[in-house]
Amino acid sequence: MSSASGDSGFIAMGHSHVTVCNSASAQVEYPAGYGYNGSMTEAGSTILIVEDDAVIRRLVSEVLRAEGFNVEAAEDAAGMDGILARMRPDLVILDLMLPGEDGLSICRRLYAHERFPILILSAKSDEIDRVVGLETGADDYLVKPFGPRELIARVRAMLRRGPRVQSPLARRFSLGNLIVDLDARQVADEQNVPVSLTSAEFDLLACFIRRPRRVLTRDQIGKWTRGRMPDPLDRSIDMIVSRLRRKLNQASPGANLISTVRNGGYLLTAHVTPVS
DSSP, X not given: OOOBOSTTSEEEEOSSOEEEEOOTTOXXXXXXXXTTTTTSTTTTOEXXXXXXXHHHHHHHHHHHHHTTOEEEEESSHHHHHHHHTTOOOXXXXXXXXXXXXXXXXXXXXXXXXXXXXXXXXXXXXXXXXXXXXXXXXXSEEEXXXXXXXXHHXXXXXXXXXXXXOSXXXXXXXXXXXXXXXXXXXXXXXXXXXXXXXXXXXXXXXXXXXXXXXXXXXXXXXXXXXXXXXXXXXXXXXXXXXXXXXXXXXXXXXXOOOEEEETXXXXXXXXXXXXXX
């Protein structure tokens, strides 16, 4: 096979190596097994792949499925968050060069709120890139091009180590003078007076809390709270934002916790702090 490097190519897998090339007709030439399939306790684990290149996404998925893994795949942060809203994988394989929110930002966010291990894939092979990726929260860093043997070996090694246990997942947060409990689905002010929210309003607030100080578009909010993007004429999200903003302002006067960004979307302006 011919070879090249870069995140814009894709992975064509042979018996012992991987080539990143530009031919859309390439197929996986990967024999399942390597002595692993059906003999390891990690079989049946679910791997989430976040990769914007459709062919790379397909080829890596096929290699993992051939080894007995369940696979979920997303092309960007929004797709990943939609999957995480309905399930939790055992491991995430994350490309760095993604449209919208980049891989390092995603890695930082996942590390702060999740326990599953993260494997970064990237064509960037400099030591500083590896160090930055690992310090951002990745558990391992694999440089393209790579062989299927190495990919499977690293995935299995990470799964054997299990979830990260450095700290428990934060599920309660302070938001100005409010306390939000994601598990109990409750909001209360500093006098412990509850703030009454509908299910849709709480889902929206949880969406903001997981992405503080970041502008969220209507499409992103719809995908993360409902699993689909809203119709262009559907104003229900704007109505829910308006109701939520009014209730939060009543409970925390003058805080203006949610702001509207013209031609952008909505922004949770307050600092979000985990609490015990």
